[in-house]
Amino acid sequence: MIFRQLFDPASSTYTYLLGDAASGEALLIDPVYEQVPRDLSLVQELGLKLVATLDTHVHADHVTGAWRLRERSGCEIALAAVVGAEGVNRALRHGDRVTFGKRHLDVRATPGHTSGCLTYVLDDRSMAFTGDSLLIRGCGRTDFQGGSPEQLFASAREQILSLPDDCLLYPAHDYRGITVTSVAEERRFNPRLGGDVDIGDFVGYMNNLNLPHPKLMAVAVPANLRCGKPDGEAPAHETPEWAPxxxxxxxxxxxxxxxxxxxxxxxxxxxxxxxxxxxxxxxxxxxxxxxxxxxxxxxxxxxxxxxxxxxxxxxxxxxxxxxxxxxxxxxxxxxxxxxxxxxxxxxxxxxxxxxxx
Missing domain, CATH: 3.40.250.10 (Rhodanese-like domain)
Known part of the structure; x- marks a missing residue:
């Protein structure tokens, strides 16, 4: 399998490219609007065909590149059905499967950070893409977009930390530049969800974070409910017009x-x-x-x-x-x-x- 982890420094977002080498089919998880030219260039250079984009949730800190990628490549857009976003080709639910060539991702509903969070688990359970449901030594906040600390505790414990110890976990964000963790590490060392933490500990902690809302929330959430399609007239094509x-x-x-x-x-x-x-x-x-x-x-x-x-x-x-x-x-x-x-x-x-x- 072809795997690449990409980074957007403005929002500290990780985008993941997964490709089946035999068929050339590929997926992008959590693409960022401004990074679409970069992502398509990599897909092209690796000789892949992008068949779908998947978002782990409706992000509040950046605009998804899903619509822009579909306009450029013809790929499908996949997102949680519960979100009710406009322009989705495939509304995903718990237990669904997203295929690329001979490989696939299993869809697990992991609400709590937002109501529409999904975690994508690779077919052999060697990797999982957790969005903000589980971060490296942390987790996403639970105080907006239908969040719930009780739901997030259950999601993380039952759907993510129940995976094999050596399963690698890849989050949607990390603000320190750390790229990957594992189920065993997070079970042991995650200060919010690991060790002997119980639901009372977790809910008490999360309800007292008192964090400011993301600066781009008012722009990003409405845009992401349109899968990243601009409001009104679409911007001009980003490819220079003076030459091919x-x-x-x-x-x-x-x-x-x-x-x-x-x-x-x-x-x-x-x-x-x-x-x-x-x-x-x-x-x-x-x-x-x-x-x-x-x-x-x-x-x-x-x-x-x-x-x-x-x-x-x-x-x-x-x-x-x-x-x-x-x-x-x-x-x-x-x-x-x-x-x-x-x-x-x-x-x-x-x-x-x-x-x-």
């Missing part, structure tokens, strides 16, 4: 050689190799301007900030770094030539090799 580009998981936009050949005369082509490489056996693009990476920031004013820039190097590595630097310098339309001059020459496209300039 692909976003890599590294965060760099790339352009294919043929697309650059067709439209390159409209843009600034910046070759960031050193001067001897510009006229070596690989040659250079006919309209390219030589600005070595080592000089790029010192010569940044030689470039027109209003025109798109395509960075080029031997293999695409140095030019990827140049793309990042240009973006940080305020250039809004920047792309990297995929594969660099090696790829350009391999595809038999025209080059120049006269003199540097």
């Amino acid at each position: 580009l692909t976003l890599r998981f590294s965060g760099v936009w790339e352009i294919e050689p043929m697309a650059l050949l067709e439209h390159g005369h409209e843009w600034q082509i910046v070759d960031v190799r050193e001067a001897p490489e510009f006229i070596d056996c690989l040659g250079h693009l006919p309209d390219a301007k030589l600005v070595p990476l080592s000089q790029l920031m010192a010569r940044i004013d030689e470039l027109d900030r209003e025109r798109p820039v395509v960075a080029v190097c031997r293999s695409g590595v140095r030019s990827a770094q140049a793309s990042v630097l240009l973006g940080k310098a305020g250039f809004a339309q920047v792309a990297n030539l995929a594969g660099g001059m090696l790829r350009w020459r391999a595809e038999g496209l025209p080059v120049a090799s006269d003199t540097a300039g």
